[in-house]
Amino acid sequence: MPLEAYIALSAVLFATGAAGVLLRRNPLVMFMAVELMLNAANLAFTAFARARNALDGQIFALFVVAVAAAEVVVGLAIIVAIFRRRASIDVDEISTLRG
Amino acid sequence: MERTAPDYAALVLLLPALGFLASALLGRWLPRAVVALVACGAIGVAFVAGLSVTMQMAALPAAERAQRLVLWPWIFAGDFRVSLGFLLDPLSLFMVLVVTGVGFLIHVYAVGYMHGDPGFGRFFAYMNLFVLAMLVLVLADNVLLLMVGWGGVGLCSYLLIAFWFERPEAADAGLKAFVVNAIGDVGLMLAALLLYGRIGALDYATVLSQAPQALDQRAATLVALFLLVAAVAKSAQLPLHVWLPDAMAGPTPVSALIHAATMVTAGVYLIVRLHPLFVLAPEVLALAATLGALTAFFAATLGLVQTNIKRVMAYSTVSQLGYMFLAVGLASFSAGMFHLMTHAFYKALLFLAGGAVIHALGGEEDLRKMGGLRQRLPVTYWSFLVGTIALSGVLPFSGFFSKEEILSAALAGPRANPLLGLLALATAGVTAAYIFRALLMAFHRPPDEPEHARHAHEAPPVMALPTLALVALAALGGLVQVPGVSHAVEGWLEPVFAKAHADVVPPFSPWVTALSWLVALAGLAVAWRVYAPPAKEAPRVPSGLYRLLANGYYVEALYSAVFVRPFRALARGLGERVDRGVVDATLDGIGQRLADLSRGLRWVQSGYARSYALAMLLGTVVLLWYLLWK
Amino acid sequence: MEAALFWPLALVAIVAAVAVIAARNAVYSALFMVVVLFCLALLYLSLGAEFLAAVQIIIYAGAIMVLFLFVITLLNPQALPEQEHLPGQRWLGLPLLGLLVLALVAVVASAAWRPLPPSTLPANNIVAVGQAIFRSYLFPFEITSLLLLVAIVGAVVLAQRRA
Numbered sequence: 001m002p003l004e005a006y007i008a009l010s011a012v013l014f015a016t017g018a019a020g021v022l023l024r025r026n027p028l029v030m031f032m033a034v035e036l037m038l039n040a041a042n043l044a045f046t047a048f049a050r051a052r053n054a055l056d057g058q059i060f061a062l063f064v065v066a067v068a069a070a071e072v073v074v075g076l077a078i079i080v081a082i083f084r085r086r087a088s089i090d091v092d093e094i095s096t097l098r099g
Numbered sequence: 100m101e102r103t104a105p106d107y108a109a110l111v112l113l114l115p116a117l118g119f120l121a122s123a124l125l126g127r128w129l130p131r132a133v134v135a136l137v138a139c140g141a142i143g144v145a146f147v148a149g150l151s152v153t154m155q156m157a158a159l160p161a162a163e164r165a166q167r168l169v170l171w172p173w174i175f176a177g178d179f180r181v182s183l184g185f186l187l188d189p190l191s192l193f194m195v196l197v198v199t200g201v202g203f204l205i206h207v208y209a210v211g212y213m214h215g216d217p218g219f220g221r222f223f224a225y226m227n228l229f230v231l232a233m234l235v236l237v238l239a240d241n242v243l244l245l246m247v248g249w250g251g252v253g254l255c256s257y258l259l260i261a262f263w264f265e266r267p268e269a270a271d272a273g274l275k276a277f278v279v280n281a282i283g284d285v286g287l288m289l290a291a292l293l294l295y296g297r298i299g300a301l302d303y304a305t306v307l308s309q310a311p312q313a314l315d316q317r318a319a320t321l322v323a324l325f326l327l328v329a330a331v332a333k334s335a336q337l338p339l340h341v342w343l344p345d346a347m348a349g350p351t352p353v354s355a356l357i358h359a360a361t362m363v364t365a366g367v368y369l370i371v372r373l374h375p376l377f378v379l380a381p382e383v384l385a386l387a388a389t390l391g392a393l394t395a396f397f398a399a400t401l402g403l404v405q406t407n408i409k410r411v412m413a414y415s416t417v418s419q420l421g422y423m424f425l426a427v428g429l430a431s432f433s434a435g436m437f438h439l440m441t442h443a444f445y446k447a448l449l450f451l452a453g454g455a456v457i458h459a460l461g462g463e464e465d466l467r468k469m470g471g472l473r474q475r476l477p478v479t480y481w482s483f484l485v486g487t488i489a490l491s492g493v494l495p496f497s498g499f500f501s502k503e504e505i506l507s508a509a510l511a512g513p514r515a516n517p518l519l520g521l522l523a524l525a526t527a528g529v530t531a532a533y534i535f536r537a538l539l540m541a542f543h544r545p546p547d548e549p550e551h552a553r554h555a556h557e558a559p560p561v562m563a564l565p566t567l568a569l570v571a572l573a574a575l576g577g578l579v580q581v582p583g584v585s586h587a588v589e590g591w592l593e594p595v596f597a598k599a600h601a602d603v604v605p606p607f608s609p610w611v612t613a614l615s616w617l618v619a620l621a622g623l624a625v626a627w628r629v630y631a632p633p634a635k636e637a638p639r640v641p642s643g644l645y646r647l648l649a650n651g652y653y654v655e656a657l658y659s660a661v662f663v664r665p666f667r668a669l670a671r672g673l674g675e676r677v678d679r680g681v682v683d684a685t686l687d688g689i690g691q692r693l694a695d696l697s698r699g700l701r702w703v704q705s706g707y708a709r710s711y712a713l714a715m716l717l718g719t720v721v722l723l724w725y726l727l728w729k
Numbered sequence: 730m731e732a733a734l735f736w737p738l739a740l741v742a743i744v745a746a747v748a749v750i751a752a753r754n755a756v757y758s759a760l761f762m763v764v765v766l767f768c769l770a771l772l773y774l775s776l777g778a779e780f781l782a783a784v785q786i787i788i789y790a791g792a793i794m795v796l797f798l799f800v801i802t803l804l805n806p807q808a809l810p811e812q813e814h815l816p817g818q819r820w821l822g823l824p825l826l827g828l829l830v831l832a833l834v835a836v837v838a839s840a841a842w843r844p845l846p847p848s849t850l851p852a853n854n855i856v857a858v859g860q861a862i863f864r865s866y867l868f869p870f871e872i873t874s875l876l877l878l879v880a881i882v883g884a885v886v887l888a889q890r891r892a
Contacts (some may be wrong), residue, residue: 001731001732001735001844001845002841002842002843002844002845003840003843003845004837004840004841004842005735005739005842006735006772006776007837007840008833008834008837009739009742009743009772011830011833011834011837012743012746012830013742013743013746013765014833015826015829015830015833016743016746016747016749016750017746017750018826018829019750019822019823019826020749020750022818022822022826023750023818023819023822024750026755028755028758028759028797028800028801028804029749029750029752029755029758031797032749032750032758032759032762032797033749033750035762035789035793036746036749036750036762036765039765039766039769039789042769042781043769043772043773046772046773046776046778046781047776049776049778049850050776050777050778050845050848050850051845051846053846053848053849053850055850055851055857055858055861056861058778058780058781058854058858059858059861059862059866061778061781062780062781062784062858062862063866063869063873065781065784065785065788065789066873066876066877067873067876068789068793069788069792069793069877069880070876070877070879070880071880072793072796072797073796073880073881073883073884074880074883074884074887076796076797076800076884077883077884077885077887077888078887079800079804080800080803080804080887080888081887081888083804084890092815
């Protein structure tokens with residue numbers, strides 16, 4: 001398989017994730033879309049690691065997974081905290097920081 | 100020698116510094132007795148250390164009596180090198196002894212005078228700092244460090260004159276002293292810059308040894324002139340004398356310290372320390388002599404009409420400093436230093452005794468409201484009398500010997516100038532008259548308000564003892580150098596002037612001695628005639644002359660018209676037109692535009708997370724396409 | 730063999746990804762997300778990243794997605810109101826996304842599409858990755874542990890009930 005096929009798949013998944021972040025109003029789904037984008041990047045990393053015959057891309061992907069885990073934990077905690085306070089999770093209603 | 104002189108020398112500076120820190124940082128919390136003990140102890144032990152250094156120095160051969168004590172490098176930048184270094188030589192040690200010795204007595208006296216003042220700790224912090232600054236000034240081994248002490252003395256004089264800052268006249272007097280001193284500071288700075296520009300160094304050794312080669316006639320004159328401006332401002336000579344009489348607004352011990360031990364003597368010291376530069380510019384030296392003689396006479400006549408006891412002594416100080424300027428102007432440097440020393444003794448004595456009178460009367464300084472105090476305050480009376488006689492220059496009290504030398508230098512010396520000499524001789528008579536007048540008015544005349552004097556009480560021992568010590572010094576201090584017999588001061592200072600052979604030692608001339616004595620006695624007699632007890636009515640002085648003197652020859656009015664008022668008008672105009680119309684308007688305008696811009700941009704911060712995500716995507720796409728296109 | 734594996738997996742992944750963002754119910758989104766993650770894990774295997782594939786299954790599908798499902802069921806969000814606060818979002822976002830895809834496609838399409846060279850990666854991937862992490866990447870690895878600790882503390886602080 002050519003490298004470009006993996007990169008193309010990665011690009012499509014990334015765009016799909018970006019669309020999810022832009023268009024959905026459910027923060028949980030937005031989070032999953034962000035995860036989708038991170039996974040697209042991971043796929044590209046791994047593919048490049050294979051193409052260059054070097055392990056570094058894989059290690060990078062591992063770190064991305066760890067950072068994503070931390071991000072999800074904090075993000076979900078924030079969502080829970082907000083839901084407790086406002087009984088709603090529509091991100092558009094959380095606009096207290098309006099200038 | 101197991102212990103070298105410089106070790107104790109560091110102590111001379113360290114102790115006042117520590118005393119200042121202790122009083123300044125802890126003075127509020129420590130008991131007053133501790134503050135007083137630390138402040139007086141610091142100066143007292145510094146005096147002992149200075150004495151020890153002097154003794155060790157005296158044991159050395161004359162040529163080795165100049166040692167440098169370099170504490171650490173101060174400013175090292177390229178070719179510009181200045182160390183925090185101190186010079187121990189006969190001249191600086193002479194000053195150290197005068198400053199710490201008289202300063203110590205004044206400190207002790209101040210413990211009694213200032214007891215009960217809420218700013219006790221602050222007062223002694225300033226006093227110690229004052230002495231420290233003066234010591235830095237006299238011990239510095241380069242012009243830059245001298246300027247540090249010079250500025251420090253100016254700062255402390257401001258702080259102490261305005262010590263009772265809640266009184267408007269004290270705050271104004273402090274400000275006046277500071278402003279007039281700033282004129283001198285500019286002179287000193289210009290001289291230092293010129294010296295550095297021509298010679299490339301600021302330490303005395305290099306400057307003084309290379310000056311004859313490095314300075315042409317014009318530069319030498321300019322340097323000497325700038326230095327003279329500095330000295331004139333600091334030592335309150337014509338035409339910059341105006342700050343000293345007003346400086347009486349401070350507490351009396353401060354006046355004593357400023358007049359006797361520190362501050363005003365700095366101008367004389369500056370000229371003596373840098374005398375090789377003045378020798379290169381004889382016209383400037385002649386100018387210093389002329390200014391000195393004029394100031395001496397002018398201030399002495401003003402002393403005749405003052406009604407405030409402290410102002411009498413203020414003009415007396417200006418006048419006596421005029422004598423010192425006359426002496427150094429005639430290149431009789433050691434005679435000037437001798438007079439500096441005796442003056443420190445008897446002027447400090449007069450201030451302390453006068454302070455005791457003021458203290459006894461609960462702060463009354465007006466001579467017209469005193470009188471009849473001789474019986475109530477015998478100790479103070481006799482002290483003041485000794486100071487009066489010493490200042491008048493009556494044999495064998497200290498003022499006689501030093502003044503006699505100056506008069507000899509002016510009338511009979513190799514550089515004699517008959518005009519200035521006669522002026523100085525006349526001043527001697529006026530001096531005796533004005534100080535005797537003050538004595539008669541304060542102690543002999545029957546009081547106008549008898550109940551005032553009845554409550555007067557003698558000063559406590561803590562004030563009386565330093566006064567008595569000064570009585571001894573003022574009476575006998577002149578005997579160290581009796582014309583034609585001993586030359587202690589000249590001999591001690593001789594190594595300083597040896598290199599340039601600059602010091603002109605006045606010859607002993609019996610007729611000058613006789614003349615000066617006669618003139619002084621004549622002054623006393625005139626004062627006795629006019630102010631002796633029975634004459635209660637005001638003395639008859641032509642009213643036009645009286646008004647001229649009472650207004651200080653209208654110098655203040657002239658300055659007010661020429662400098663102060665136009666400057667105020669200019670400042671007000673600038674403040675209203677330029678500051679508000681241009682500066683404020685510009686800044687307000689910038690602020691207003693920014694506020695408008697921010698209000699216009701507020702919608703960007705919508706608070707919607709998805710809008711922010713969209714903006715990020717927009718940025719990503721733009722960047723991506725830019726990279727592809729490139 | 731590789732091509733036979735890649736194309737079906739790619740197709741499934743894309744369809745599942747679109748389903749993630751299109752599903753009405755967040756639970757369905759999470760389930761489709763698991764499908765995407767599995768497909769990617771298989772692709773990692775074919776790329777010789779066995780350890781990463783295992784991590785993908787265990788951490789992502791096993792831990793993170795389970796956490797998602799917990800939160801979804803905990804909050805049990807009602808259907809969101811239809812009201813759209815940002816009417817321009819769709820009309821601005823979709824063209825921008827189009828431009829993004831166009832740029833990515835342009836790059837990929839202009840490339841050579843040559844088959845990957847034969848792999849010279851170490852045969853035992855897990856040993857090699859372990860050695861890389863504990864030798865060249867030791868410092869970032871330790872920093873990551875600190876990051877995770879901070880995240881744990883942060884989550885506890887954020888989610889605790891205030892009195």
